[in-house]
Amino acid sequence: QKEVEQNSGPLSVPEGAIASLNCTYSDRGSQSFFWYRQYSGKSPELIMSIYSNGDKEDGRFTAQLNKASQYVSLLIRDSQPSDSATYLCAETSGGGADGLTFGKGTHLIIQP
Amino acid sequence: GAVVSQHPSRVICKSGTSVKIECRSLDFQATTMFWYRQFPKQSLMLMATSNEGSKATYEQGVEKDKFLINHASLTLSTLTVTSAHPEDSSFYICSARDSGARGHGTQYFGPGTRLLVL
Numbered sequence: 565q566k567e568v569e570q571n572s573g574p575l576s577v578p579e580g581a582i583a584s585l586n587c588t589y590s591d592r593g594s595q596s597f598f599w600y601r602q603y604s605g606k607s608p609e610l611i612m613s614i615y616s617n618g619d620k621e622d623g624r625f626t627a628q629l630n631k632a633s634q635y636v637s638l639l640i641r642d643s644q645p646s647d648s649a650t651y652l653c654a655e656t657s658g659g660g661a662d663g664l665t666f667g668k669g670t671h672l673i674i675q676p
Numbered sequence: 677g678a679v680v681s682q683h684p685s686r687v688i689c690k691s692g693t694s695v696k697i698e699c700r701s702l703d704f705q706a707t708t709m710f711w712y713r714q715f716p717k718q719s720l721m722l723m724a725t726s727n728e729g730s731k732a733t734y735e736q737g738v739e740k741d742k743f744l745i746n747h748a749s750l751t752l753s754t755l756t757v758t759s760a761h762p763e764d765s766s767f768y769i770c771s772a773r774d775s776g777a778r779g780h781g782t783q784y785f786g787p788g789t790r791l792l793v794l
Contacts, residue, residue: 598782607769607788608720652719663710663722663735664771664783 566591570653570667578675583640585670587653590634597629598664599638600652608652612638643674679703680772682786689760690794696756697789699770705750706772710783711743714767726753750775760793767791 567590577583585599596615600608612627614620614636620627626639636655640647650671654664679702689695699709707728712720724745725733732745744756753772757764767790771783 600785607785610782610784613782663712663725664720665722666719668719 566594566655566657566665568653568655568665568667570651570670572668573671574673575670576673576675577643579643579645581643583643583647583672583674585638585640585651585653585672587636587638587667588634589636589653589655589665591655591657591665592631592634593657594634594655596656597627597636598654598656599625599627599636600654600666601647602650602652602669604650611651640672645674645676648672648674678774678782678784680770680784680786682770682789684789685787686790686792688792688794691761692759694756694758695760695791696754697768697770697791699753699755699772699786701751701772701774701784704772704774706753707750707775708773709747709753710771710773711745711753711755712769712771714769714788720769723755757791760791762793765791765793 569588598613599611601611602608614627614629624641628637650669652669653667656662656664681700683698709726711723714720723738726745726747728747734740747753767788769788771785
């Protein structure tokens with residue numbers, strides 16, 4: 565059974581600092597990786613997707629993928645209080661035809 | 677773009693009744709939609725994959741006769757919780773994959789339906 569592991573936190577980061585979120589996955593056949601942000605009581609919102617080894621940057625967000633180590637990370641630069649949420653790591657091996665396997669999420673708190 | 681809607685957003689029903697939840701892709705076609713369930717303080721768990729014009733594929737442990745899925749068009753999938761019981765109370769979230777998108781098929785999530793069975 566595929567597993568996605570995340571530290572549940574809470575992870576507390578001062579405003580303006582870099583927040584670093586980590587995720588490991590068990591299935592070496594996983595092809596696509598996603599980071600979603602979920603506010604309490606709301607559905608997940610896509611932040612980043614990454615498919616190839618290396619870094620992918622989008623604004624204040626950088627996703628990093630290392631398939632050899634089965635490791636995915638998300639960096640949030642210049643953290644804002646509005647970034648406080650639960651961040652879900654997800655993967656799929658079917659190129660989009662399969663559903664996502666989610667980690668339990670990391671609760672991030674940005675301290676003003 | 678890539679907007680997915682769900683209806684209703686919240687429903688309260690009595691034990692034993694059936695509840696239908698609609699999931700629509702508003703600005704793209706989706707041959708594949710997915711239904712997830714999230715219990716309090718838990719992550720999303722995939723329940724089933726809904727394929728337009730064919731039977732849904734259910735994850736292990738999900739009763740197909742209890743959770744009826746219909747995907748009659750490229751923009752609409754429905755989930756019916758039959759004979760709902762209090763343990764079915766949860767946050768049900770659908771997602772849709774853009775059929776026209778090449779490559780990895782990012783999933784876009786609807787706003788979710790919170791079901792409370794009394």
